[in-house]
Amino acid sequence: MLLTDSFLDYLLYERNYAESTVKRYQMDILELQKFGEEQIEELTPSGVDAELIREWIIFMMDRGCAPATINRKLSSLRTYYKFLLRRGEVEVDPLQKITGPKKTKPLPVFLREKDMDRLLDDIDFGEGFEGCRDHMIIEMFYATGMRLSELIGLDDEDVDFSTSLIKVTGKRNKQRLIPFDEELKRSMREYVNVRNEAVSVRSDAFFVRENGKRLYPSIVSSLVKRNLSKVVTVKKRSPHVLRHTFATAMLNNGADLGSIKELLGHESLATTEIYTHTTFEELKKVYNQAHPRA
Template sequence: MLTDSFLDYLRYERNYSDKTVRAYGEDIAQLQEFMKEEMGESDLLRVDPDLIREWIVSLMDKGYTSTSVNRKLSSLRSFYKYLLKQGKIIVDPLRKIVGPKNKKSLPSFLKEADMNRLLDDTDFGEGFKGCRDRLIIEMFYATGMRRSELIGLDDKDIDFSASLLKVTGKRNKQRLIPFGEELEVRMREYVNVRNEVVPGRSDAFFVRESGKRFQPTQIYNLVKRNLSKVVTLKKRSPHVLRHTFATTMLNNEATLGAVKELLGHTSLATTEIYTHTTFEELKKVYKQAHPRA
């Protein structure tokens, strides 16, 4: 059989895993089943571009994502290229087939009301740990810095007199981020508690109870644990707070260029994804509020 020969080729000549080979086989069988329903036959050598296009439409109608459909098309492309090399077909039926475009996922972010509940109404606990954990959440939200930038922050990088933070981003590129009075109060409070409770510590601004710098996983778990108190978002990572910072700034009339500099993006195109996020939020508000939406 053509399919068996192709799968043996993948398994023994291309060294594909059993799982991958099985997925290729299932994709081909799914097309064959569709062909049988539409044409009353299942000869894969008689597949044409029109049938492939109809199959794509049927998959999308059944709720398959564009990513899933494109993965199936990739399997079929490999199959028909193999048949072409074997001389079983003269023309590849997928030669001019274009799969559905994959949708770009918009960044997850918290609404201002959720952030207010988190920072104003949530109990972070008493003492050094509670003071520190709350400040970490607020630092992400107030500055938009990356997780690695927060972990790498040292005492010397904070200029209280100028209200500036110096962070080291990707490719060791440094930038300055301003901070406001509210964050300054929290930072000074934290420093006082930290210096009293953790005498022997590293140069890091944020430290664990041992005085050592945080590991990335520890910051991730800290943020996830606290975001879970107010939201049920699938993603509850430090990067969500970075997205929240950018979205909040743009919703409150900050310019795209200013947000780009604050986030440390090298290209304005990277920052522009947040304009889509704010527009999606506007569409939701419109649909909820307008009687003719």
């Protein structure tokens, strides 16, 4: 018998785990036991070795278990064998050199360039200050790739119209400069004029509410979701999607990864490389749709 009642009592009474959690540990261990007993007639805790664990992992993967599920089951077994080692019931932890399957990172969601063109050129954002501001926010995200926190944190003094540079304060207060073109410059000047006319008392913030105070993250997230819904049906419609859209558009139009890394404020090039996978997936879709033998 692989499972010991003393382990379940330990989780329940010493670790104060919920009964549902203890039940999950029990099921994970019994699942390994069932698999192992198909190969070993009478399975004991000391009879489990690394080879059996690896075969169990392959078995679960073949059945379509997600990496997260497999790693959770391995975590249950690791806790169990640490318990057995402390009590001297086994001499070796068979999971010591076991590495679970890696979780596959989902590719970033992004909008096609034609959808962004339609949103910025054809969609009505409404009249007055709020409509102008909301359009400016969408355009700013798409033109610069900045994060939500960076956009909210922008002050008037961070936008230098003479040099066409925006100073952005990113993670860990690290600052970087993002250049902007004539089109964005015209849009920003128009927004500033409308804002200054509509809002009499303001803070130092570049983007403000009607009362002149800095925007909340929830306000920006809500307006982005509302306006993206006008051109796309993708489930995720957040400011970060516009950041992904900026990076993908830059890559598709010839920018090198190093430049995109600097514009996005990534610490590592490896983080930026996810966009090459995104572009490749898009190329595969185009190929499958267009090629007669695809």
